Amino acid sequence: xxxxxxxxxxxxxxxxxxxxxxxxxxxxxxxxxxxxxxxxxxxxxxxxxxxxxxxxxxxxxxxxxxxxxxxxxxxxxxxxxxxxxxxxxxxxxxxxxxxxxxxxxxxxxxxxxxxxxxxxxxxxxxxxxxxxxxxxxxxxxxxxxxxxxxxxxxxxxxxxxxxxxxxxxxxxxxxxxxxxxxxxxxxxxxxxxxxxxxxxxxxxx
Numbered sequence: 713x714x715x716x717x718x719x720x721x722x723x724x725x726x727x728x729x730x731x732x733x734x735x736x737x738x739x740x741x742x743x744x745x746x747x748x749x750x751x752x753x754x755x756x757x758x759x760x761x762x763x764x765x766x767x768x769x770x771x772x773x774x775x776x777x778x779x780x781x782x783x784x785x786x787x788x789x790x791x792x793x794x795x796x797x798x799x800x801x802x803x804x805x806x807x808x809x810x811x812x813x814x815x816x817x818x819x820x821x822x823x824x825x826x827x828x829x830x831x832x833x834x835x836x837x838x839x840x841x842x843x844x845x846x847x848x849x850x851x852x853x854x855x856x857x858x859x860x861x862x863x864x865x866x867x868x869x870x871x872x873x874x875x876x877x878x879x880x881x882x883x884x885x886x887x888x889x890x891x892x893x894x895x896x897x898x899x900x901x902x903x904x905x906x907x908x909x910x911x912x913x914x915x916x917x
Contacts, residue, residue: 722789742766745762763813763818767807770804770807770809770810771880773806774879780796781796781908782907782908801853804847807842807846807879808847811840835881835885838881841878842879845875884898
């Protein structure tokens with residue numbers, strides 16, 4: 713089912729403008745977030761706020777990334793797909809920033825403690841596993857690598873669904889109790905999986 717009888721196409725200028733806007737907004741927001749954190753302008757506990765906000769932002773961007781393909785089919789607008797890789801990379805950048813903020817401000821770069829925390833705390837273990845997946849997806853995102861990997865590329869990049877699931881689990885475990893926000897993120901994740909149910913069926917087979 714589509715909303716338009718004819719394909720919606722973006723001009724080169726529209727596509728470039730959209731990409732520049734996304735770059736400015738996401739890079740600018742992350743820079744302002746860290747600036748507010750290091751200048752003690754993120755509330756009573758700026759470190760906690762910085763870590764939490766960067767992590768949640770990564771999840772939100774990942775949700776948007778997973779929404780691109782269904783949206784492209786609904787419009788249809790194949791050019792929307794050209795934004796997916798950029799958004800996926802930003803999901804990784806925010807996740808990495810989340811992790812770096814944790815080891816820098818919470819653990820003070822005590823690397824032995826970093827390893828200990830990853831091993832000893834299940835919610836950190838799960839979050840770190842999601843970060844590893846996002847790292848692999850980012851490193852293999854260039855077109856030249858995609859061509860060299862062939863079918864293995866798609867198999868690897870299907871793990872974005874696993875990363876999304878792990879991030880939600882990581883968030884839930886980091887809470888002392890389940891709240892409305894956590895349930896909302898879980899519901900959004902479920903809806904996104906249902907939108908891709910046909911692809912997931914093929915993967916399971």
